[in-house]
Amino acid sequence: MIPPLPFRRSAAPPLWQRNLEQTLWFEHLAEKKLVYFWCGAIDDSAEGSFEEVCGRLFDAMRAQGAEYLVIDMRENGGGNTGVVLALIHGLVRCDAVNRAGHLFVITGRRTFSAAMNCCSLLELHTAAVFVGEPTGSRPNFVGESTSFVLPCNQYRVYCSSRYWQHVTSLDRRPWIAPEIVAELSSTDFASNRDPALEAILRRIP
Secondary structure, three states, X not given: OOOOOOOOOOOOOOHHHOOOOOOEEEEEEHHHOEEEEEEOOEOOEOOEOHHHHHHHHHHHHHHHOOOEEEEEOOOOOOEOHHHOHHHHHHHHXXXXXXXXXXXXXXXXXXXXXXXXXXXXXXXXXXOOEEEEOOOOOOOOEEEOOEEEEOOXXXXXXXXXXXXXXXXXXXXXXXXXXXXXXXXXXXXXXHOOOOHHHHHHHHHOO
C-alpha cells in the first residue's frame, strides 16, 4: 500500500506556477502598481516574437502607470541571446521602473544560457535587484554547441563552441548571487507560497 502524501496542494497556485503552457506573459497587480513578467524563455513564442511581447509589456506598463516591475526568470533555460536587447533597451528607456528599488529580477538554478546573458546585461545596464537563488551559470561562460563525428566508432560528439562575455574578463564569479535571498522549500511549494515574490512585495510600500 502506498502511504498518502503528507500534504495536498490547493487549487490556487502562486503566480510563477500559473500559465505553465505559456513562456511569455505578464500581469498587472494594480494595488502595488506592479507588473509581474514571466519570462520563461529568451525566444519567440506562441504569444508573439520576443520583441513584440516586450513591446506590449512596456505599452501596458505606461498605460497602467506601473512603478514596479518583476521579471521572473527562475525557470528560464535560455533561447536566443540575439533577441534580448528588446528587453534591455526597453528597460533603459523606462525611467518609471529602471531605478533603485523598483526593478526586480527573480533567478534560480535553472536560469541558464541566453537567460544568463540577459541577467548579465540587466546587472550591467539597469538598476535591477536580483532576488531568489543564484543563477545556474557564471556571467562569463562557454555556450552554444557544435558537433563532429569520431572517426573510429562514428559517435557524434557535441561540445560548446562560443565564449560569451558581457562583463569584465576578470569576473570569475560562479554565478550572479541574489541581493535578496529567497529559497523555495518543499513546505513553501506545498502551501502555494512564493518566498521570492513575497520578499519583493515586502520591499514595496
